[in-house]
Amino acid sequence: MSKKHRREEDDEHPDESxxxxxxxxxxxxxxxxIVLYAASSVNISKLEELSHAFDNAFSSGINILDKNALIKATDEQNKHQQQRHEDVGARPNKEQLKQEEQENLENLKKKLDSYIKQNGLSTQLQTQLNQSQLLITIRDNALFPSGSADVKPDAQKLAVAIGQMLQSxxxxxxxxxxxxxNEPINTQEFASNWELSSKRAINFMKILxxxxxxxxxxxxxxxxxxxxPVDxxxxxxxxxxxxxxxxxxxRKYTDTATDDTVLDAIAAQDQKDASTASP
Structure with missing residues (x-):
């Protein structure tokens, strides 16, 4: 009778564990x-922080909805965002760097032009500032004896002076x-104009x-x-x-559009040079 009564009680109260x-x-x-909905409008760094929170919750048994943990995660996230904003603000942008570079090259050109004028070298030296470089052109008779790559003593002083202005x-x-x-050369020292022009460039560079x-x-x-050729x-x-x-x-900072313009100008100049060089 007791067993029957016990079975009836079990039927009336099923196991709810x-x-x-x-x-x-x-x-x-x-x-x-809830977390996925909240994360739908955040960036990747926030998702990474939430992922770490999930890892910690499942691995250590910490309640993921713990108020202190959420406050701490939010504070750390705000600190990271503030640090990123400060880093971006501290870095000068490309336009600022381009402007500084332009001012530097203009100042250098002024120094070179002043040196050329003071020393009466306007027929031997020229400067040109364009979108790709500051170009200093020096006639060979100001630097070398005819058919030679040895820098003249006066020209060595010129190279040193240019180097002093460039060192800033x-x-x-x-x-x-x-x-x-295009006058051919064939000496014991220089088999062609390739060797002569290369040696002259190297010798002048060594002085700099x-x-x-x-x-x-x-x-x-x-x-x-x-x-x-230029003529x-x-x-x-x-x-x-x-x-x-x-x-x-x-230059270190140039626009892509400017680079394309420079390349087009170089190509046009090469065609002009080819036609000029032909007899």
Whole structure:
């Protein structure tokens, strides 16, 4: 009789122990949806922080909805955002850097022009500031004896003076290029104008690098021979202009559109040079 009574009680009061894990699961799912909804408008860094919060909750048993934990996570997130804003504000933007560079190159050009004027070198030296570089052009008769790559003593002083003006701007890339006319040369020292122009560029660059303020990694020397004339080779005056050394101080900040314009200008100049060089 007692067994029958016990079975009736069991039928009237079914086992409800499954409700506990079910309620825990529903609570976690509710929390998950709330967090996902809140995270739908945040950035990746916030999602990473929430991911860490989930990892900590499931691995250490910390309640993910704990008020103190949420306040701490929010404070850390605000600190990270504030730090990022401060870092961005502290970095100068590209336009500011371009403006500073323009002012630096203009000041350097003024110094060079003043030196040229004071020393009566206007027929031997020229400066030009364009969208890609500050270009210093030096006639070869101011630097070298005819057919030689040895820098004249007076020209060595000139190279030192140019180096002293450049040393205030040591972060720029500098290219020294040598150019000749189309008169062929074939000596024991120079088999062609390639060798002559290259050696002249290297020798002039070496004098610049005697200044300890310069980093040799930022300097390079190129010999173009007679293949980049700036004037006709059909006259003595034109050939004299073509025999030169150029010192290029390259800009670090240029616009993409400007770069394309410069490349187009170079291509057009190359076509002009080719037609000028032809007899």
């Amino acid at each position: 499954w409700l506990l894990p079910y309620s825990d699961l529903m609570t976690l799912l509710l929390a998950l949806f 701007y040591p972060d720029y890339e500098v290219i020294v290029s040598g150019h000749t006319d 690098l005697q200044n300890p303020a310069f980093d040799p990694k930022k300097f390079s020397a190129i010999g173009y021979g007679e293949y980049r 006709t080779n059909n006259t003595a005056e034109g050939r004299a202009k073509n025999r030169r050394v150029e010192v290029s101080i390259l």
